[in-house]
Amino acid sequence: MSKQELAVLGQDDADGCCPGLLTAPLDEAQSIELAKVFKALGDPIRLRLLSMIASRAGGEVCVCDLTPAFDLSQPTISHHLKLLRQAGLIDCERRGTWVYYWLLPEMTDRLAGILTRPAGQLLPEPAGTAGDA
Amino acid sequence: MSKQELAVLGQDDADGCCPGLLTAPLDEAQSIELAKVFKALGDPIRLRLLSMIASRAGGEVCVCDLTPAFDLSQPTISHHLKLLRQAGLIDCERRGTWVYYWLLPEMTDRLAGILTRPAGQLLPEPAGTAGDA
DNA sequence: GGGTTGTATCGATGTTCTTCAATGCAACAT
DNA sequence: ATGTTGCATTGAAGAACATCGATACAACCC
Known part of the structure; x- marks a missing residue:
């Protein structure tokens, strides 16, 4: 119950690190x-x-600390935790009776990088748009 | 700001800027x-x-440059563009016959900030986790 | 005006997702 | 061994989503 199939986004570094979502068109496989x-x-x-x-x-x-914080059944919380784990965002381990979850900061770091545009790349903003006014 | 209904995440700055996803539990309204x-x-x-x-x-x-790049019908592409616009990620304007879309970098910047953890906050990584090996 | 082209909206359909109750499995307690 | 507790898995029901064809609307051209 640990290492998942999170081969996700692994090839980015091979390209030279973080091609990003905002700098070049994503190819089909990457987008999937x-x-x-x-x-x-x-999902909230x-x-x-x-x-x-x-x-x-x-x-x-x-x-046991997560489940009672929601107005949902225990299997539903378990299901959502499984999806987060399959996405490579968290991992877990059983210790005795209880199961503990923790963040995998690699994935959130990667997402943050993908959503960050290179400094200096400011869009011309064609029409009367979101400058800051 | 612009012309959408992107009141989304507007109250973050009032709290002092970017409470983040990773530093404090999100309240229910924010998570929605x-x-x-x-x-x-x-969606890919x-x-x-x-x-x-x-x-x-x-x-x-x-x-007219976006639609032919996909193996999908024109209404489907139009539908996806609408969802991106309703999310506050892009905006558009009609100029003559054609409609032009552009990025709203405020939203991607905000997401990047939300996914970025404060410097120095390194997790202990309790067990043998997905480092790389 | 009438025809043509570019884009959005409408309804319908098949798929995916969220959720639950029931059940299974692992670890502890007695 | 037997019962109990914590968590995961299964199977089913309803809601939400992606997609399409048909159609409506907007702007151009003749």
Whole structure:
């Protein structure tokens, strides 16, 4: 119950590090892999689970602390945790009776990099758009 | 700001700027708003559309350049563009016969910030996890 | 005006997702 | 061994989504 199939986005570094979403058109295979991760983040319950796990001081959270924080059944929480794990965002380990989850910061770092545009690449913003006013 | 209904995530700055996903548990309302944006990114077609728009030199793309790049019907592409626009990721304007889309970097910047953990906050990584090996 | 082209909207359809109750499995307690 | 507790898996029901063809609307051309 540990290392998942998170081969996701592994080839980015081979290209020279972080081709990014904003600098060049994504090819089809990359977009499929990346969409899986964003889809995992595209649910309010999973976002709250992830933030509860990531912001935990000790770096890990017992499922027994997560489940009662929601108005959902235990199998539903377990299902959402599984999706986050399959996306490579978290991992878990059983220790005795309890199972502990923790963040895999590699993935969130990679997403942050993908969403960050290179300095100096400011868009011309054709029409009356979002400057800052 | 612009002309959309992107009240999304607007209250973050009021709290002091970017509480982040990784530093404190997200409250329910924030998670719902944020999930809408990530859900918009959770589809390969929309990711490719966004990257084609964002990486365009002039800063904007004509729909007539986007549609033929996919093996999908024109209404389907139009639908995906609408979802990206409703998420606050892009905006558009009609100029004569054609419609042009461009990136709203405020939203991608905000997502990048949300996924970036404060420097120095390194997790203990309790067990033998997915380092690389 | 009438015809043509570019894009958005509408309805319908098949697929995927969220959720639950029921059940299974692992570890502990007695 | 037997019962109990914590968590995962299974199977099913309803909601949400992606996609299409048909159609509507906007702007241009003649």
